Amino acid sequence: MNKRIWVVLVAALALLSVGCPSKPASEQQAQSVTVGIMTPLTGEVASWGDMQRKATELALADLKAKGALEKLDVRVIYEDDKASPKDGVNAFRKLADVDRVPIVVGSPASTVTLAVAPIANEKKVVLLSSGSTATDVGKAGPYVFRIMPSDEVQASIMADWALELGYKKIAVIFVENAWGRGLVEQFKADYTKKGGSIVADESSKPDTTDYRAQLTKTKEASPDAIYAPLYTRGAGLMIRQARELGLRCQVLGADVYETPELVEAGGKAVDGVLYTTYGQYSGQEFQFFANRYKAKYGRDPEIYARYCYDAFCIAIAAVTSIPQAKPIDGPNVREALLTLKDFHGVSGVTTFDGRNSATGRTFDKMMVTNGHHVPFDPKARKDILP
């Protein structure tokens, strides 16, 4: 009896496997590529990961709608780097060794990108950053690319701007990692060279929620303004606590400020805050994308969404430009990126021109007004915050 059941089962299985239709010949020829997305899906800056995942999904849908993926089968694998170097290295190793991806889009956090860079170079996997501005990312090796400008530029723009606004004494409070320290070192160098003086210099760990010790020391130094490259949540809390301590001078921030968490954490206290961020582009590509993003997710595309959307589309453009005869692997994707010219994206035009950092990108001056992020308007400027 038992034997008979087995025979029937085996026969049925055999029939099933024969019955499966084989794939049509044309589809088998289509190339396929797996793209890794490395971004903080959890942790202090989990909101960046959320924006980037949404942007990637939208980019994939848009590329399909445009017919760019007819001959290319794209698979996306998300890995969480928690914006921490240790988790980033694990995430990257998994993408490179297990999923064997030729290109990873990420991470927005400079500190992760710098930690992962040596492995990317060693394994010949392209790392296309979706938000790392740290100066050193530009020199991190042949396989590390980025489309945003460098913090060297960001810090010197801020140094000039601070002096232009008449702030002669500045206190710095920064997040203790590659991004925060890099910005502050460059800022201090430029600012003091041009005649400003740094009156207090404090740092904090990335997950700090209580900034009162730093602020108390800052208050004693009575600065004209505080330069605070902190992560968004920390910045919001810090500014709030500054007001509670009766410290009402202007706060100057950096690129990460342009996320909703600043207002969420800081409330009314962040009104009037000034900061620098990656170049704003409002051409038709951006308008098209912004409308779609808003329709799908109910909010304006944040900075990390814009840059991740572009980074992902650039990655796919590079992969599609590889000739049929060549395999899609790290070295070939790298070649394709280096020769990429005039890519019109939602964050502007990208050209690598044989280098690892996109050329011609800069930073814009922004301010917070009534909970909204708007371009800096000298008339609306306040020296004393609410």
Place this chain on the structure above:
Amino acid sequence: MQFVVNGLVTGAAYALVALSFSVVFRVGRFFNFTHAAVFTWAGYFGYLCWTILGLSLWAGALLSVCLSAVLGVLLELSVYMPLHRRRASGVVLLLVSLGLYTIMQNTISMLFGDEIKRLSGNTVAEGLSVWGARATRIQLAIVIICVVVFVAFGILLRLSPFGTRLRAVADDPDLAAIQGVQVHRFRLAASALGSGLAAVVSLLMGLDVGITPTVGLNALMMGVVAVIAGGVDSTPGIFLGGILLGLAQHLGVWKIGTQWQDAIAFAVLILFLVLRPQGFFGKPLRKAAV
């Protein structure tokens, strides 16, 4: 002066966390990580009650504290009581609690997300002036509530039958059982009290700086340092331990960089472990206990 005020406020919060932990520790006799999870959950209960359900400050606070006490009791009933019955060792209990902590913390991340949740409103007011320094209403409330709770707890411990039993169970659960104390039922009461206390601090700290899924563990670590400095069985010791730790953290960074704050806390811990492992007022240890 501002440093002293900052230190006192932080110290008062540490002292309260330490007290709540010591209640749970005394009757359980193991390093209970889920206490940190209950602490975090309390903050999110507050978020639920105030922001989502829109309850008033007092109603929301009361409900959150009750919910946290219930959570503490449920954990004790479902996990620790069966383990205690089987005479599980302190290490086993510690590992179980660590596992549970991880699950509970990640549940919060899943439900509420990792970003900061603010419990206080959108408006920001300049703090009140105290001896030339600034402190917000919430910060003053932390200090006042801390003093009230410690006085009340001291009286409870010395003068009520509950206090006598707490000390008896802490001293030797078996002997207490022989004397007619219902140890298991008693553990439930103690975890309700400890969890409720933790909820009070959690809500206050949440109103002050906001909550994230990891607030509990950070708070617990500092609470434990305060407990060790003060001596686990001494209520005034724990109070002093917390205040001393807060002051050391804030005054210590007056002249050196603020990034050393946590290092200062753990330096205090090491100093006490080496020089006075029994705490300020504790009697010299007769045996080491985990």
